[in-house]
Amino acid sequence: MDGQFGWSLYLHIPFCATRCTYCAFNTYTDRHALLDEYVRALCAEIASFGALNRSIHTIYLGGGTPSLLRPFQLEQIISHVLINFTYSPILEITQELNPRDATEEYLHAIRKYVSRISLGMQSVNSSELQMFSRDHEHSHVIQAMKYARQAGFDNINLDLIYGTPSQALDMWRDSLQAALDLDPDHLSAYALSLENGTELKRRVTYKELPLPDPDLAADMYELASEMMEKAGFIQYEISNWAKPGKECLHNIQYWKNLPYLGMGAGAHGYVNQTRTVNVMKPEIYIERLKNPPPNPLPFPQTPATMTSEPIDRQTDMFETIFTGLRLLNEGLSLTAFEQRYGEKLDIKFADEIKRLTRLGLLWQDGDALKLTKSARLISNRVFQEFAIEEEA
Numbered sequence: 265m266d267g268q269f270g271w272s273l274y275l276h277i278p279f280c281a282t283r284c285t286y287c288a289f290n291t292y293t294d295r296h297a298l299l300d301e302y303v304r305a306l307c308a309e310i311a312s313f314g315a316l317n318r319s320i321h322t323i324y325l326g327g328g329t330p331s332l333l334r335p336f337q338l339e340q341i342i343s344h345v346l347i348n349f350t351y352s353p354i355l356e357i358t359q360e361l362n363p364r365d366a367t368e369e370y371l372h373a374i375r376k377y378v379s380r381i382s383l384g385m386q387s388v389n390s391s392e393l394q395m396f397s398r399d400h401e402h403s404h405v406i407q408a409m410k411y412a413r414q415a416g417f418d419n420i421n422l423d424l425i426y427g428t429p430s431q432a433l434d435m436w437r438d439s440l441q442a443a444l445d446l447d448p449d450h451l452s453a454y455a456l457s458l459e460n461g462t463e464l465k466r467r468v469t470y471k472e473l474p475l476p477d478p479d480l481a482a483d484m485y486e487l488a489s490e491m492m493e494k495a496g497f498i499q500y501e502i503s504n505w506a507k508p509g510k511e512c513l514h515n516i517q518y519w520k521n522l523p524y525l526g527m528g529a530g531a532h533g534y535v536n537q538t539r540t541v542n543v544m545k546p547e548i549y550i551e552r553l554k555n556p557p558p559n560p561l562p563f564p565q566t567p568a569t570m571t572s573e574p575i576d577r578q579t580d581m582f583e584t585i586f587t588g589l590r591l592l593n594e595g596l597s598l599t600a601f602e603q604r605y606g607e608k609l610d611i612k613f614a615d616e617i618k619r620l621t622r623l624g625l626l627w628q629d630g631d632a633l634k635l636t637k638s639a640r641l642i643s644n645r646v647f648q649e650f651a652i653e654e655e656a
């Protein structure tokens with residue numbers, strides 16, 4: 265299956281200046297001194313396969329805070345990818361940026377290597393930014409947008425969060441409007457998830473902050489859909505909106521359940537029907553790459569691999585359904601499913617599809633199976649219906 269598709273490459277930079285109160289990502293605020301060594305290790309991991317004659321069509325630098333990388337480090341990383349992989353003509357290189365790091369000088373310097381940037385705006389409201397312990401203010405986002413356009417970026421995403429403690433619908437409207445006023449090419453809006461171990465979860469648990477109201481969060485989601493649609497954005501994925509032609513190709517790779525390599529501390533990968541997870545701690549990651557095992561590891565493992573797990577056909581099939589249905593416009597292609605698995609989706613899951621269609625949660629649009637508008641808010645329940653089949 266992997267032979268038919270270009271691959272994507274995720275590169276993780278696990279360092280942040282401060283930890284946001286909602287963050288459960290694999291990132292560290294006390295290890296910046298390791299950055300140089302970490303970049304060397306990341307380059308070594310990229311090179312660890314030898315020259316793979318594989319086409320990479322998207323690269324995503326996520327974190328953590330990839331804008332902590334200095335431009336020469338970014339160049340080192342990208343040039344290692346160029347040496348070790350080949351390219352198909354469609355190429356997207358995204359870098360996540362903290363708005364505070366996105367200075368005029370920095371944006372001009374990275375423009376050579378990066379085609380798309382993603383800015384963590386989160387909210388326009390300064391009390392919310394403080395509650396999140398974000399180390400930026402909205403003025404940084406405004407400046408970053410201006411400098412990014414001047415540097416020639418024509419593909420810019422803004423990230424927003426809704427459904428947060430104490431957030432009123434009007435506050436969310438203000439954030440949406442402030443984001444739209446900046447005329448981005450892409451917007452991601454994610455409902456806050458109170459993850460175990462985070463400061464925000466602790467504060468909500470100890471009643472220092474109110475528990476977010478899920479009904480209000482649903483209203484916020486509807487409002488986002490309305491406002492973005494009016495502004496000319498297409499909701500191409502449950503939580504993502506883009507101007508036509510500005511959809512994130514890298515994330516579409518995930519939603520189509522297509523292969524990607526994950527490199528860096530804690531990065532996940534999925535190629536050759538195998539899921540890999542790398543060691544989490546940067547110092548262990550560096551150590552593993554400094555002292556690789558003498559004999560080559562079976563592909564797709566690298567010296568940093570912590571677990572490598574084959575994915576059986578059934579699981580792969582379910583994951584293709586869950587992720588594919590997230591693509592609201594494109595939906596899940598019946599033909600592509602059959603070509604991939606040699607089974608017809610509408611026969612294998614005939615009962616589930618009939619039941620969900622009767623409930624007004626799914627509909628068939630030509631060759632594609634799609635979520636209806638009312639299913640968007642309860643998409644996980646819809647996906648679950650397909651998983652029940654396996655357990656029966």
Ligand code: SF4
Nearest residue numbers: 280283284287327328
């Ligand atoms: S910037 Fe991102 S990765 Fe870093 S602490 Fe905040 S949410 Fe987590």
